Amino acid sequence: MDGSLLDDAKRVDPSFWPLLDALVARGVTVCPASGRQYATLRRQLGRDDLVYLAENGAHVVRDGVTAAVDGLDAEVARDVVREVRRQVARGADLGVVLCGLRSAYVERTDAAFLAQCEPYYALLERVPDLTAVDDTVLKVAVLDFGSADTGAGPALAGFADVAAVLVSGAHWVDVMSPTADKGHALREVQQLLGVGPEQTVAFGDYLNDVGMLAAADWSFAMANAHPAVRDGARFVAPSNADNGVVRTLRALLHLA
Numbered sequence: 001m002d003g004s005l006l007d008d009a010k011r012v013d014p015s016f017w018p019l020l021d022a023l024v025a026r027g028v029t030v031c032p033a034s035g036r037q038y039a040t041l042r043r044q045l046g047r048d049d050l051v052y053l054a055e056n057g058a059h060v061v062r063d064g065v066t067a068a069v070d071g072l073d074a075e076v077a078r079d080v081v082r083e084v085r086r087q088v089a090r091g092a093d094l095g096v097v098l099c100g101l102r103s104a105y106v107e108r109t110d111a112a113f114l115a116q117c118e119p120y121y122a123l124l125e126r127v128p129d130l131t132a133v134d135d136t137v138l139k140v141a142v143l144d145f146g147s148a149d150t151g152a153g154p155a156l157a158g159f160a161d162v163a164a165v166l167v168s169g170a171h172w173v174d175v176m177s178p179t180a181d182k183g184h185a186l187r188e189v190q191q192l193l194g195v196g197p198e199q200t201v202a203f204g205d206y207l208n209d210v211g212m213l214a215a216a217d218w219s220f221a222m223a224n225a226h227p228a229v230r231d232g233a234r235f236v237a238p239s240n241a242d243n244g245v246v247r248t249l250r251a252l253l254h255l256a
Contacts, residue, residue: 001032001033001036001041002035002036002169002205002206003169003206003222003224003240004203004204004222005032005240005245006240007241007243008240008241012044013243013246015246016245019246019249019255020045022255023249023253026253029050029051029193029195030050030051031050031051031053031189032050032052032053033182033185033186033202034056035055035120035139035141035168035174036054036055036120036121037054037099037104037120037121037123038052038054038055038059038061039121040120041054043122048064049063051067051189053182053185053212055099055139056139056166056168056176056182056208057180057181057182057184057185057212058072058176058180058185059101059138060185060188060189066101067192068188069136070138070177070184070185071101071136071137072137072139072140072163072175072176072177072180073137073162073163074137076159076162076163076175077098077137077175078130078131079159080096080142080156080163081130081131082131083155083156083158083159084096084142092144092146092151092152093144093145094142094144094145094151094152095116095117095142095143096108096140096141096142097117097121097142097143098133098137098140099139099141100135100136100137100138101135101136102135103124103125103135104117104123104125105125105127105130105133106124106125106126107126107127107129107130112145113143116171138176139174139175139176139177139180140174140175141168141175142172142174142175143172144171144172144173146171147171148168148169148170148173149167152173153173156173156175159175162178163175163176163177163178164177164178164180166207166208167206167207167208168206168208174208181211182204182211182212183212183214183215185212186202186211186215187215197215197216198217200216201216201218201220201249201252202215202218202219202220203221203222203237203245203248204219204221204222204225204229204233205221205222205224205225205226205229205240206226207226207228207229209225210228210232213229213232214232217234218235219232219235220236220237220244221233221235222236222237222238222240222244222245223237223238223239223242223244224240
């Protein structure tokens with residue numbers, strides 16, 4: 001979604017909607033894949049006849065019903081929250097979103113932080129203590145107002161033995177189950193549908209897309225993609241600002 005289908009203003013180009021109808025009419029299974037919450041993806045796309053790979057693949061929803069959940073160990077999630085608190089006490093400008101199956105949760109509530117969270121989380125609750133939340137944890141998302149590559153990413157690298165730690169954007173780091181990944185989720189969907197990589201087209205722009213692109217023979221890095229993503233993809237699509245996903249799918253399917 002972000003950096004691929006969505007433009008730089010986080011909007012879906014109007015040309016996508018007739019293309020989506022054409023894809024579904026042809027029997028193509030469309031799988032929006034994102035670090036975003038399912039409720040947010042459902043609100044953005046407005047339909048249940050899709051397979052949503054939400055929370056970087058930790059939550060798969062088909063026909064409006066949860067099909068798979070790959071949650072993060074609750075104690076690991078609490079330890080990540082505590083580590084972020086320690087980093088903040090040392091001067092880092094970080095915030096945490098605890099992403100649960102029922103909702104997402106925050107304990108930092110200043111306007112600057114909430115403004116960064118709200119576009120991604122249609123369901124967002126403010127709580128006094130994230131370590132006391134009672135919900136299935138899908139991931140812990142950490143916002144770094146500086147650089148995730150040089151700040152929150154290295155700060156959370158120590159959890160790599162018990163969790164997947166992914167820099168998912170310029171300012172975001174996701175801590176998830178060791179087996180949660182867009183690629184794993186896509187392979188589950190392929191098995192469910194009886195299709196293989198040769199029948200799969202995928203688009204991505206950031207490091208949390210690498211596994212998904214590896215599961216598709218028709219793998220496209222956006223022109224604006226992270227260099228490592230471009231290295232791992234077979235093809236390059238025009239950038240998200242140039243409506244690259246729609247333009248590429250039209251060309252592949254010979255649609256006007």
